[in-house]
Amino acid sequence: DAGITQSPRHKVTETGTPVTLRCHQTENHRYMYWYRQDPGHGLRLIHYSYGVKDTDKGEVSDGYSVSRSKTEDFLLTLESATSSQTSVYFCAISEPSGGRDTQYFGPGTRLTVL
Amino acid sequence: ELKVEQNPLFLSMQEGKNYTIYCNYSTTSDRLYWYRQDPGKSLESLFVLLSNGAVKQEGRLMASLDTKARLSTLHITAAVHDLSATYFCAVDDGPNLGAQKLVFGQGTRLTINP
Numbered sequence: 741d742a743g744i745t746q747s748p749r750h751k752v753t754e755t756g757t758p759v760t761l762r763c764h765q766t767e768n769h770r771y772m773y774w775y776r777q778d779p780g781h782g783l784r785l786i787h788y789s790y791g792v793k794d795t796d797k798g799e800v801s802d803g804y805s806v807s808r809s810k811t812e813d814f815l816l817t818l819e820s821a822t823s824s825q826t827s828v829y830f831c832a833i834s835e836p837s838g839g840r841d842t843q844y845f846g847p848g849t850r851l852t853v854l
Numbered sequence: 855e856l857k858v859e860q861n862p863l864f865l866s867m868q869e870g871k872n873y874t875i876y877c878n879y880s881t882t883s884d885r886l887y888w889y890r891q892d893p894g895k896s897l898e899s900l901f902v903l904l905s906n907g908a909v910k911q912e913g914r915l916m917a918s919l920d921t922k923a924r925l926s927t928l929h930i931t932a933a934v935h936d937l938s939a940t941y942f943c944a945v946d947d948g949p950n951l952g953a954q955k956l957v958f959g960q961g962t963r964l965t966i967n968p
Contacts, residue, residue, distance in 0.1 A: 770952070782942055782944075782961050788955070790952060798955065836952040840902065842887055842899040843887070
């Protein structure tokens, strides 16, 4: 898993509650990403970070916010969870290699919003 | 907007046969990645293709990239059961502050029968 952990691994919550997912890396990689995976859609980028306190939106960022206060941690927050945010969430990391290197993915978090 | 399409989405084949998965994308890019995902697991990197005409091989899998046709192929030779998985291609939607903004195909679920 390239030194990436995600917590929690499974979560069930109710509509309207806030949820925070954590991605932790031990590789000191500069770039971190959050994706969601849904059937028929592959993976879609939610947000990414290019350094501490530096983040930007991906293609499906509505309803999500992120924070990165330390190199090793990247947090994804659902301020008010909705059923449409039921998904499997993957964190990934990469290094600035001009694209020569791949992204390495964490084990995933399965989130169910009732 | 970059779109990535894979076909077929589902593929059932016999052991020992050859087949090809296709990945088409809609805008110019010379960075394409292939991943494998086993059920309930994370994504594992297979190949990184970075230039027109690039070809990479690992065991029974061979990937190629034609940037002019905006097409990548993943060829499976003499399939074995262990290759059963879902395969994703992903295209880098342009370097953005060094981050890789990957756009994924929908995935091809490959089942190899004895």
